[in-house]
Amino acid sequence: MLRALCLTAVMALMAPPGNAQATGASPEATSPAAAPKTLKPIERADATPAGKLKNPYKVSDQTIVKSGQALFVSAACSGCHGGTGGGGICPPLTDGVWIYGGDDDTLFRLVAYGSQTLQSKGYTRKAEENVVAPMPAMGTVVASDDDLWRILTFIRAQYHGPAECQFGCPKSGDAGH
């Protein structure tokens, strides 16, 4: 039942050929000479070596967490994951289960690229949540890398799983790419 609802929402967002643009690397983004401070999430992911994306913000920064929450809602993440990320019709983001890994790098790329492109880049599924459906590419909905870090900071601030699993659970091998 949940899976059907989540899949319907995912299919609506991933209607072809929309997903194609998510995979296209932007040539300017990879040129270090012209690297601006803020990039679109996909450009930032394309321009950064695997494993090297790092959230500049801290969960203790309430201003960032608040702005991240507003962006989480305006980018429609909440429509699938619930208003505080605890899981709506799609998987929860606040427990100790990380589907592809719980590190900053993996989460940033998952949201920017979507789960299918992420997997095509060598990131693998390590766990399953209560619902299994593809995560759509949101790298064109979220305006910038800065906005995405704010959203991920908000998600981190909602975490209520076991302490040792906050950035990936060592036992399930999802602590890093």
Ligand code: HEC
């Ligand atoms: C149309 C529904 C939908 C929307 C909108 C959506 N997601 Fe997802 N998300 C999913 C699904 C489905 C998965 C599970 C992917 C899988 O199992 O491969 C997922 C997985 C995730 C995960 C990994 C969770 C884990 O436990 O490892 C994160 C983080 C995430 N989404 C963040 C976001 C953010 C941030 C946004 C908004 C920018 C967003 N999602 C928008 C459906 C959605």
